[in-house]
Amino acid sequence: xxxxxxxxxxxxxxxxxxxxxxxxLKFLLVVGCGMASFLIADWAISAVVLALLCGxxxxxxxxxARLFRAVRPVLPVLxxxxxFQWWQLGAPTAARIVLNVLICVVAASILTATTPVQALLDGxxxxxxxxxxxGADPERFALxxxxxxxxxxxxxxxxxxxxxxxxxxxxxxxLRALVLPVFITTVAYARQTGEALAARxxxxxxxAEGQ
Amino acid sequence: xxGIVLDRVSVRVPVDGSPAPKTLLQMVxxxxxxxxxxxxxxxxxGKSTLLRLLNGxxxxxxxxxxxxxxxTARAVREVRRRVGFVFTDPLSQLxxxxxxxxxELSLRRSIRNAAERRAHAEAVxxxxxxxxxxxxxxxxxxxxxxxxxxxxxVLAVDxxxxxxxEPSTLLDLRNRELxxxxxxxxxxQVILSTHDLELAMDMDRVLVVDAxxxxxxxxxxxxxxxxxxxxxxxxxxxxxxxxxxxxxxxxDGLARARQDRLDKR
Amino acid sequence: MTQTAPPATARTPxxxxxxxxxxxxxxxxxxxxxxxxxxxxxxxxxxxxxPITLQTLAVMLTGLAxxxxxxxxxxxxxxLLGFAGLPIFSGGRxxxxxxxxxxAGYILGFLLAATTVGWLTVVVLRRTATRTxxxxxxxxxxxxxxxxxxxxxxxxxxxxxxxARLDFSKAFLADLAFYPGDIIKNIxxxxxxxxxxxxxxxxxxxxxxxxxxRP
Numbered sequence: 001x002x003x004x005x006x007x008x009x010x011x012x013x014x015x016x017x018x019x020x021x022x023x024x025l026k027f028l029l030v031v032g033c034g035m036a037s038f039l040i041a042d043w044a045i046s047a048v049v050l051a052l053l054c055g056x057x058x059x060x061x062x063x064x065a066r067l068f069r070a071v072r073p074v075l076p077v078l079x080x081x082x083x084f085q086w087w088q089l090g091a092p093t094a095a096r097i098v099l100n101v102l103i104c105v106v107a108a109s110i111l112t113a114t115t116p117v118q119a120l121l122d123g124x125x126x127x128x129x130x131x132x133x134x135g136a137d138p139e140r141f142a143l144x145x146x147x148x149x150x151x152x153x154x155x156x157x158x159x160x161x162x163x164x165x166x167x168x169x170x171x172x173x174x175l176r177a178l179v180l181p182v183f184i185t186t187v188a189y190a191r192q193t194g195e196a197l198a199a200r201x202x203x204x205x206x207x208a209e210g211q
Numbered sequence: 212x213x214g215i216v217l218d219r220v221s222v223r224v225p226v227d228g229s230p231a232p233k234t235l236l237q238m239v240x241x242x243x244x245x246x247x248x249x250x251x252x253x254x255x256x257g258k259s260t261l262l263r264l265l266n267g268x269x270x271x272x273x274x275x276x277x278x279x280x281x282x283t284a285r286a287v288r289e290v291r292r293r294v295g296f297v298f299t300d301p302l303s304q305l306x307x308x309x310x311x312x313x314x315e316l317s318l319r320r321s322i323r324n325a326a327e328r329r330a331h332a333e334a335v336x337x338x339x340x341x342x343x344x345x346x347x348x349x350x351x352x353x354x355x356x357x358x359x360x361x362x363x364x365v366l367a368v369d370x371x372x373x374x375x376x377e378p379s380t381l382l383d384l385r386n387r388e389l390x391x392x393x394x395x396x397x398x399x400q401v402i403l404s405t406h407d408l409e410l411a412m413d414m415d416r417v418l419v420v421d422a423x424x425x426x427x428x429x430x431x432x433x434x435x436x437x438x439x440x441x442x443x444x445x446x447x448x449x450x451x452x453x454x455x456x457x458x459x460x461x462x463d464g465l466a467r468a469r470q471d472r473l474d475k476r
Numbered sequence: 477m478t479q480t481a482p483p484a485t486a487r488t489p490x491x492x493x494x495x496x497x498x499x500x501x502x503x504x505x506x507x508x509x510x511x512x513x514x515x516x517x518x519x520x521x522x523x524x525x526x527p528i529t530l531q532t533l534a535v536m537l538t539g540l541a542x543x544x545x546x547x548x549x550x551x552x553x554x555x556l557l558g559f560a561g562l563p564i565f566s567g568g569r570x571x572x573x574x575x576x577x578x579x580a581g582y583i584l585g586f587l588l589a590a591t592t593v594g595w596l597t598v599v600v601l602r603r604t605a606t607r608t609x610x611x612x613x614x615x616x617x618x619x620x621x622x623x624x625x626x627x628x629x630x631x632x633x634x635x636x637x638x639x640a641r642l643d644f645s646k647a648f649l650a651d652l653a654f655y656p657g658d659i660i661k662n663i664x665x666x667x668x669x670x671x672x673x674x675x676x677x678x679x680x681x682x683x684x685x686x687x688x689x690r691p
Binding site: 027030031033034035036039073074077078081100101102104105107108111140143144145147148149150151152154155156159175176179180183184186187188189190191192193194195197198202203204205 | 494495496497498499500501502503504505506507508509511512513515530533537541553554557559560561562563564567568569570571572573660664667668671672675676679
């Protein structure tokens with residue numbers, strides 16, 4: 001799998017101020033940036049916020065390479081959107097839209113680069129605890145989220161693997177030949193993951209016991 | 212009651228477009244008490260199904276499987292706590308991006324306190340010499356390191372029985388040797404399937420499975436001899452007649468190999 | 477008691493919502509599939525720059541492959557994490573802010589469309605269980621089209637009217653640009669899902685059958 005750290009920077013162990021910051025604060029930062037990126041109307045402010053976030057990321061000691069790995073996959077899409085919006089709505093608006101997306105990506109990366117997955121799981125499980133009364137199972141919910149996060153790089157990898165093998169067989173113009181294998185491998189992978197969880201006694205409903 | 216007891220176990224799966232189900236295992240009765248047990252047999256003979264029965268991944272269609280007195284069809288949780296399962300491909304088993312996180316995931320159910328969990332995970336990784344690699348992406352580890360990590364994640368919860376499905380198939384010679392030594396040093400009962408006859412020779416008892424039945428049960432040397440004389444009998448006499456241009460077949464073979472892999476999963 | 481039936485044996489789903497580990501795996505991975513498809517090869521179309529991606533394909537496929545309950549969970553999980561700040565909406569956007577943007581209707585439409593098409597898929601699979609031929613793909617395509625027209629396009633137009641202050645005819649015209657792509661994607665989705673159900677009969681097909689077999 002070539003695309004590790006796709007979209008979300010991988011965890012970098014460390015003890016910086018950001019590593020030690022409480023989880024809720026980092027989570028609030030991510031949610032806040034999601035909102036702010038919509039509220040900011042001036043591209044210059046977006047640029048300043050983005051620069052601040054990048055500074056914050058580097059302060060954690062996770063390194064620029066890790067950040068770049070997370071941002072790289074969205075760059076082609078951003079370029080396309082940016083050019084299109086430039087043509088449609090002018091440079092300032094295009095810049096604002098592109099910068100706001102980058103704000104979201106970097107903010108989420110600050111969270112994932114400085115928080116071990118287990119801590120994230122604990123956080124999600126405790127957030128979901130109030131819903132237990134409605135029949136929710138916080139542990140299984142948190143586990144499902146962890147599996148989803150882990151699977152995004154797998155899906156991205158499947159797309160690129162399949163593109164390569166379709167090219168090798170001269171099928172790159174056949175959309176079905178391009179997409180079907182992605183879904184087949186993905187379903188196979190999902191069931192494999194489920195079986196691996198079951199074998200380890202994880203993820204089964206509480207009352208699976210039949211005694 | 213100690214050990215694992217299979218009592219007249221059959222496993223059948225439905226076949227689409229046919230009213231008759233396919234039989235994967237037929238009336239198998241076994242009592243598994245030896246410390247090291249190997250299962251050998253051809254692809255599709257029912258080896259995997261036999262192993263999967265042992266921790267409830269496959270439920271018997273008839274008969275029962277008891278692990279230390281617990282029925283795998285009913286006390287699934289209990290059985291899975293006692294029986295650790297290691298898959299052939301460690302990547303299908305490791306669900307977290309790094310070794311540390313995966314071992315901690317194993318421990319989530321048994322240790323609630325995060326700091327304790329962390330300390331225990333480090334101890335487990337250290338025991339397997341994996342602590343320096345704890346925070347590396349599992350994709351950046353070598354095949355042998357990954358297999359070792361999968362083993363560590365399963366052993367972290369200290370099961371009483373360890374089941375391994377073809378653990379050495381994806382390993383090179385050096386890592387095979389490492390695996391053999393690691394297995395030899397475990398206190399757990401080990402039950403594994405393998406195509407690696409050398410590994411089979413390390414066992415105390417070896418079962419030969421063919422067409423859903425245990426056709427031989429005894430010491431490793433005799434079992435391997437039995438398996439060797441069994442294998443050529445089922446091959447077509449003249450090999451496989453291709454009858455088509457080779458380049459056309461190359462692509463076909465790939466597709467089939469891939470399908471086989473999926474089927475197995 | 478819910479038997480933890482492995483894929484190899486006939487499963488006995490007494491209550492559909494007691495998902496086992498395999499179901500959790502499918503929900504999580506399909507949510508990831510939607511996220512991944514939203515980010516790969518996006519082409520902005522139309523005056524508002526709502527990008528075309530394989531995302532709608534992945535959303536409809538989730539419904540067609542998993543049925544209503546698990547599809548709802550998968551798309552719901554995707555939306556939840558997107559709203560929470562994970563940059564997984566098309567073009568790498570995230571956060572509750574998208575609910576105020578022009579594509580808000582589409583994003584919410586996904587959840588309803590996937591659930592509806594999942595529900596319709598089970599109905600179609602059950603009704604066409606004994607029949608072979610073209611009926612099943614045609615009905616599945618119809619189910620996908622109806623779900624996407626009513627929910628994705630319906631809510632999509634509504635979203636553009638509310639958030640971008642377009643009048644109905646302008647929003648309708650803007651939305652029209654997505655129809656050709658959607659028709660192609662739905663045809664593709666049905667052809668893929670038929671292959672998926674052939675490759676993995678216990679994904680949904682066998683469930684439908686075992687439920688029917690019971691009195």
